[in-house]
Amino acid sequence: MRTLPRSFYDRDTILVAEDLLGKYLVHADRAGRIVEVEAYLGPHDLAAHSARGLTERTKVMFGPPGHAYVYMIYGMYYCMNVVTEREGHASAVLLRAVEPIQNVNGRTQGPGLLCKAMGIDRRLNAHDLLSDDFYIAEPPKEKPFTIAKRPRIGVEYAGRWAKRHLRFYIKGNPFVSRL
DNA sequence: TGCACGATGAAC
DNA sequence: TTCATCGTGCAC
Numbered sequence: 001m002r003t004l005p006r007s008f009y010d011r012d013t014i015l016v017a018e019d020l021l022g023k024y025l026v027h028a029d030r031a032g033r034i035v036e037v038e039a040y041l042g043p044h045d046l047a048a049h050s051a052r053g054l055t056e057r058t059k060v061m062f063g064p065p066g067h068a069y070v071y072m073i074y075g076m077y078y079c080m081n082v083v084t085e086r087e088g089h090a091s092a093v094l095l096r097a098v099e100p101i102q103n104v105n106g107r108t109q110g111p112g113l114l115c116k117a118m119g120i121d122r123r124l125n126a127h128d129l130l131s132d133d134f135y136i137a138e139p140p141k142e143k144p145f146t147i148a149k150r151p152r153i154g155v156e157y158a159g160r161w162a163k164r165h166l167r168f169y170i171k172g173n174p175f176v177s178r179l
Numbered sequence: 180t181g182c183a184c185g186a187t188g189a190a191c
Numbered sequence: 192t193t194c195a196t197c198g199t200g201c202a203c
Contacts, residue, residue: 038186047186057199074187075196081186094186112187122198154186 001026001137006130009065013039013084013091018147018168020082024137025098027118032098032108033139036169036176038152040081042091047158050090060126061090068134070115070125077112080120082129082136096153096167099175109177146171153178 001024009016017039025032040048049071050061060069061083069081069092081092098108098118106117115121129135149165156162169176 040186049186052200055200071186072196072198074185075198077187079186096186110187152186157185 001140003130003135003137004066006064006066009082009084009129010086011084013041013093014166016082016084017093017166020093020095020136021147021168021170022139022142022145024101024139025095025118026137027120027124027134029103030118031102032104032114032118033101034095034097034136035099035173036095036097036167038094038096039166039168040092040094041166042085042089045091045158046161047152047155048091050092054090058090061092063087063126066129068120068124068127068129070120070122070127072122073112078115078121079111080115080118080124097169097175097177099173109175111177145173148179150179 017037020034020037023034043050049058054062064087065084067083073079081094083092085091096111104117107113108117127134148169148171150167152167
């Protein structure tokens, strides 16, 4: 499998989000096919963590593209994002669900369960995705699919940003967390 | 130094 | 609709 190059992530976040669908997320001996994601467009996007500026937690979002932004949510789950666009722009794509491909145990529907099943935790925060043990790759073979677009989950507080269709998933895939 | 609150998931 | 559970961010 071919690991996605840095240039893949150094592009418009919405394009990266849509292109991540169908790709393989690999961590150690585990692999999952990405079937649902959400785009967080930068400091101006009120639903994005980077909207409150550069902080200890969000500094990875402000860094170079192609790195993982992993944080703990509600004191019990981890969420994984892929940092996009040029350094300093602070945008990212949240991985919400994967389809089990290899050595994945348990449910993978939802960002928290996805990380649990893939063995992803805070140790992988800021990890470069152009590495040998944790990366995203072009799948060996891929059949055509339709991309569905819906509002993001759990960001009702973000005003008009909450209404935008920035969640993307593979239409008809049974591993998508929510329709 | 203290405290309110989540880009969740599961139970009721 | 409620709750578990804790790191982060900002108020004091």
